[in-house]
Amino acid sequence: MREEKVIVRVFDKEKDRHGAMAVEEMCEVGPSGKMSLFTHLCDPVSRVCHSPAFHMLVAETAGPEKQIVGLIRGCIKTATCGKKPFRCPAKHQTPIYTKLAYILGLRVSPSHRRLGIGLKLVKEMEEWFREKGAEYAYMATDKDNEASVKLFTGRCGYSKFRTPSILVHPVFAHRLSFPRRVTIRRLSIADAETIYRRRFATTEFFPRDINTVLSNRLSIGTFIAVFSNPRSKPDEWINAEEFLKNPPESWAVLSVWNSKEVFSMEVRGASRLRRALARASRVADRALQWLQIPSIPDLFHPFGLYFLYGLGGEGPRAVELVRALCARAHNLARDGGCGVVATEVAACEPLRGGIPHWRRLSCAEDLWCVKRLAEDYSDGSVGDWTKSSPPPSIFVDPREF
Missing domain, CATH: 3.40.630.30 (Gcn5-related N-acetyltransferase (GNAT))
Incomplete structure (x- = not known):
């Protein structure tokens, strides 16, 4: 494994746009094989800029010929993590909200993988999540993406949480x-x-x-x-x-x-x-x-x-x-x-x-992983959401797809 110094910094829309999009378009977003799926973005921050709070980091090689070799996006919102029990006197069941962070679009250039760049990007993003008061962070990946699953569950402390289907x-x-x-x-x-x-x-x-x-x-x-x-x-x-x-x-x-x-x-x-x-x-x-x-x-x-x-x-x-x-x-x-x-x-x-769909185009099991960031919670009834049982339905925010 070669050593190469990489600096993680905040994305600069003016000077980093083309470098970030180049990394994005080099990376597959689905199962690898003879046919692979690639993404083309209208703008590097377009996937998160519609969220209440968002952040984007890039990994750049040091030296005279700087090159962007990795990127990560994150956003924060307030979302439902449970509901108060039926004995609640309210007319309707009351949702329990939490401040929730989402990691979207972790990408590392194929030529710079297995150098710890992905881990560094995740850790830096989590620091921003904590500064903003997020109580949980979650991410989605293909269950067959061994490198991504290993990084988040093995090195970053995330737990496998939900396995929804993309139809x-x-x-x-x-x-x-x-x-x-x-x-x-x-x-x-x-x-x-x-x-x-x-x-x-x-x-x-x-x-x-x-x-x-x-x-x-x-x-x-x-x-x-x-x-x-x-x-x-x-x-x-x-x-x-x-x-x-x-x-x-x-x-x-x-x-x-x-x-x-x-x-x-x-x-x-x-x-x-x-x-x-x-x-x-x-x-x-x-x-x-x-x-x-x-x-x-x-x-x-x-x-x-x-x-x-x-x-x-x-x-x-x-x-x-x-x-x-x-x-x-x-x-x-x-x-x-x-x-x-x-x-x-x-x-x-x-x-x-x-919901009509074609199996060949769909993903039977997407994998969502979650991590508890905060030690204390604004509502004591939340408990530890990471240990909750899967509900029959979820609400998928279109800003994070």
Whole structure:
């Protein structure tokens, strides 16, 4: 192992942009093999700049010919880590919040790996987390990324915490339909916030600043689906408060985030045969859209995605309504020029059956690791979150995907 002095410092947007993006584009973000997935960022800080507090560090070689060989991003928010027990006198269950830090996009240049640069970047970022009062830090990685798992769980003191699934569906040339008996309505930001706070605020990882998320320029909209009532008029919606006073037996909701404006992705290493077959499927789909051929989009050049978040619902037929909402999101992505739509849900998510996806594009087990940073907590009922059992649902913040 060669010795080379590396300095970790704060990212300078003016002079470090190109060096940081070069490191990013050299690094795979999925399982390695004959085909690999790479990310192209619109801007190095674009993945975290929408969070309440964010920070970015770079690792740079010393000497006359300085070179950026590593980078790390971090952000901090207040999110739900549990809920008060049913004996709480409040009308609704009360969420327990914690100040939560997230590590996103740890990258080290392939030519400078196994030199301790990743460890140094993580330690420096954790110091910033502590200075800002974060109580926990967590990160996500592919469970098959042995180097990343070993670094965080072996050397940095993180524990394996949750194993959600990333579900990805291609965007076809044809539009997807859903049953006529399903009515889908776009909600105002105020109505969307009301429903999320009233029904999902106790969901693990729910962001306290959900209003900021919903009003962000990248949030395309929130949609609610119900089964049509032939006795009612379609314009009878008043507001979310009235809806929640007497909700239908089954309903579902989700929001759509425009990740295409932040980053694009590209599959590299595909054979000419795979590319030719994918191209043929697209040609047939465009020419014969009424046949609804499940074509493969052009994933071999940079493509964008829409991310589905805030997925939830209630009732015995909520899964059907989720399926209809996913079809609506697919059509939005088609009109927006995206290659795929994606979402991330808990391993035991009850509504998972309503989310269409292709196994070959999806990740059955993403790995989230967590670390306790603070010794004392603002709320004594929090306990040690790292030892809690996995809940049936989680809220995946689109700012951190």
